[in-house]
Structures are given as C-alpha cells and as structure tokens.
Amino acid sequence: MAVCPDFSIPAPFFYVNTFYDILYQSEDAKRIFGEHANFFSLIDVESRRKFQRLAERRFEPQKFELLLNTVQSPAMLFDIHLKWNRDNHCSILCIEQSQRYQQITEVLTRFTQRLGMTNYDLLRRKEELERLLANLQQSNAQNDRLVELGRIAASIAHEIRNPLTSIRGLVQLLAPNLTSSAKLSYIDIIISEINRVNSIITEFLKTAKPAPPLKEAIPVTDLFAELELLCHSESLLQGIELVILPVDPSLMIYADRLQMKQVLLNMLHNAMEAISDLPNSRTGMIQFEAERFGRYVQIRIEDNGVGMDEQTRTHLFSPFFTTKNSGTGLGLSTCYHIVELHGGTIDVESTPGHGTVFRIYLPTVDKKPELS
C-alpha cells in the first residue's frame, strides 16, 4: 500500500506513476491546468525533451524550470519541484513564475528603451578614452619609477659638484701656461662646459621648482659656434655632415643661454637619431641656419633622416610620446615648453623617408636689449 502523501497542499500538485499518469491532483492544479490524464499533456511541446531528461527516477529531489500550458494561456513558466518515492510514485509541485516574470519583462522594457537612446558614437569615444586612461595609468607607474631614480640621481649630482669645483679651479690655474700654444680657446670651452655642467646640476637639484629663464641678448652666431664645438666630433664619428651656415652677427635673441643650448642640442640629437635609423644608402646631413623673420629670429634645423608620418607629427610635442625604445618622451615636449616660455614657437615639416625640418621662432632684439 502506497504511503499517501499530504494532499491538502495549497498549490498545484500532482502525484504520478512511472508513466506520468496522474493519480492525484490538487484543487489548485485542476483550477490552473484543467483535467488531464497524463502529466505530459500539459507540458509545452518545446519543453517535453527537458522534462524527459530531468525527470528520470532518482531519489534526491529535483528542481527545474518548465513551460506548461495552463487553461488561461499556453507556455507559462513554472518552477517544477519533483521527488520520487520508494513506491515508484512521484510528487510534482508546480510554482508559477509569472510574478517574477513580470518583473523581468519590466526590466527588459526599460533596457530596450535605454538601448534606443544610447549614443553609439559617444560610447565608442568613451571606450577610446578608457583605453587612453589605462595607458596613462601605465605611464604613471613608469613615472613613479623615474621619480625614484630621480631621487638617487639627485644625491649623486650633489656629490659630483664638489670635484667639479676643484677641476674648474685647477684649469683656471693652468690657463696662463697655455697661451703660447694658441689653445686658450680650449680652456674657455672647458670652463664654459664645466659651468654648464654645474648649472645643469644646480638646475637638476631644484627641478621641483623650475627657475624662470635668465634672459639676456645672445648673438645667434655664438650659440651656433658653441654647438659646433660641442658636436663636431660626434657628427664626424657618426659620419654625418654637420653644416652650420653663417649667420648675420647682428642677429640676436633675448633668451636664456643654457636653455637655448639645451633646445638646440636636443634637436641635433633627434636629427642624428633620425639619420642613424636610415638604411646606409645616403650620407646623413644636418643643416642649421638662422635668419630674421619679422620680429622673430627663425632657426631652421633640417635633416635628411627617416622623417615621420602624420601620426607621429601630431603627437610630437606631447609629453610621454616617444618612438624610441628607451626614450622617455620628454625631450621635445620640454623644448616646446622652453621656447614657449621665451615667447616663441616651434613648427615642423616632415616627409617620411626624406627628412624633417624644425623651425624655431624666437623674439629678436635690436642691439640694445630692454633692461627689465
């Protein structure tokens, strides 16, 4: 004799045999599904395969979703709770999900409305910005490392200054002994270079608060002459022809000498690198020239290196933009900043494969600099 389960359950409940013939159904079940002889006949056609799969006889209780045809409407979603007992009979409890379903439908409707209003262009731009942000965060992490290195460098720089002072003193003492050999200009260069190193170190040590440029009237010829002295040997070594065209000696700029040198040296080094990237088909050439350009002096630096494409050209002066493996991407951005502080500007023209021209514009002075 089968153990009779509690049939007074206030929910749609079925009691079936191994063939799913309905032995008993609760009042709620009758009301919702109508009278059926077999449980299969109230399952939606599409769901029958699922029921067959999952309802096989097991002792642990089963729970799954099923579409059932009710008196009211076909294919309603129900949670099925199913349990076989030892007499090969099965209890099936069907809980309707329609309330939950209602909520889902509402959410879906809202979602669809939102989709209709989404601006896909903005979305794409947002994704690009997020990618950029990720890149920036990465370069920020690199930056942190640079800052750490900077701290170490600062303490080294401090240590370098002391021996420099002694070298400078000794070179000055040596100077009178060299007058005969006409190498006095070398001494001047050595001392001016030591002064430059000293200033760079001083500059470096107070980078946290950069000093405003110390401006004076400088003949462009002087700048070019120092540049040639500094870089002549390096360009020879690399097999690059360095051409510095003669400049009208009265052409002067009102600028900070050290910073201008920094800018020109940076430009020169970039040009050298552009040339070294060339296949060895042509001789590298870098040409410096300067001329008056209205109220400005135009300094033109031309190389016949690899040149650059549109993409590189647009980002050229952005901080952290670099095409070199070991670059920091700060060189040209610093140059631009310096020239801007001097009331000037830089522009660039380039043809990939043929070379690049940089033009630096700086305010000129007519003989007498303003005293301010």
Next chain:
Amino acid sequence: MNATHNNRFFQASLDLTDSIRMKIIQFAHILLSGDERKSWEFIEQQLVNGIHSTEIFCTYIPLAMTYIGELWIENAISVVDEHIASCVCDYLIMRYQAQYITPPDQQNCQAVVACVDGDPHELGAKLAVLLLNRHGLQTHYLGVHCPLHHFLAFISKWRPSIVALSVTQSHHLKKVQDYLEALQGLPYQPEIIVGGRLIHHLSYTSSKGAPNKQRLFFMQNLHELAGWLEQDYLPIKPE
C-alpha cells in the same frame, strides 16, 4: 554538453568545423555573462579576422542562442540567464545597425517585419530586419504584439515589396494561417516570407485558395533569407 542526437545545437552545427563550434560556445558564454562590451569586442574581432557579417548574424548569434537553449534544457541555467543573453544580442544588433548601416528613410518602406501577435521572441525578426536593411532595403520593424489589423493597415498604407512574419512558438503556428489569408486580401502582391525554426511543422491550407505560391516563402533559418536576398529577390518595378 553531451553531443547526443537530441541536442539541437549539435544538430545545427553539424557542418561547422570544431574550431568554429568552439568559437560559438565561447561567444555563448560571453553573452551569458551579460558583458555587452566583451560581446561587442568579440564581434569586432571576428570581423577583423575576416568572418563575413552574414556569418555573424546567420550562424554565430542564432547558434549561440541555440546552445544557450540547450543549457536550459540541461537545467544548467535559468530563463533569466537566457533573457540576459538575448538582451546582449539586442544590444549587438542595435550597435551594428548604428555603426555600420545607414538608417532607413522614414518616407519610404520597402520591407516590413513583424512577429506573430503574442509571440515574445523577436531576436530572429530583428536579425531579419538587419539583413534586409543591409541589403539596402528600407525596412520597418513592427515588433512583438502587433495586432493583425494594424499590421494590415500599415502594409496597405506603405505597400512594401516584402512582408516578413516571424513565428517562434509552436502554439502560435496556427495564427500564421489567419495572417496569410488576410494578406491575400491586399490590393497588390508583395513577396511574403514566413520565418521561424518550427516552420516545417506548419501545414498551410488556404480556404480561399493559396496566395500566389510564387510569392510565398517559408524559411527555417536566416541563411535562407540571406541566400534568397542575394540570389532570388527581384524588386518589384514601380508602376
């Protein structure tokens, strides 16, 4: 998942290579995660890899949803998961339309698509709209819950050359009969397409004589629609 003869995904993907089948399963799981962006990236990646967009809309998306349906049969996921995945598909379709397809001209209507009234599944219909739009046909989608008389009124007003009807649930199949008979009463003869996976269960018998058989097409999947558009469809010449 077991590759049994009963598994619809397995049946539908029989002529695909294993690697494409794995790709589709991977895609299905991205859809289930509800991650719109990842799903879109997947689509764009396929396009970059040279997969034709027809494959995406006729194979990848429908088969991924078939796979998801099988997961429901296996009781591995609930209906809510299925809804999440189909929402993401909606998003993908809308985004593709917005990004790659010029919106149809409101003043013109060459094709109209609707779901049989009461049928809640519209993914297939939306994919059909996308295919029609991409074919350069200005297509209007009337959505789910479009009562028959509104459907007819719209068609009479715009006289589209293609009228497509989507049906996905077996208990809605018998309604198709009403739609087809009503379409016979139209003063002109559009191409009529009835689409849906279960369409082979449909036994259409017309009481008033069938509409011109030449112009009535039953299509079981979107590949059939894409192929028909490419090869057989000839636009009606304006009178």
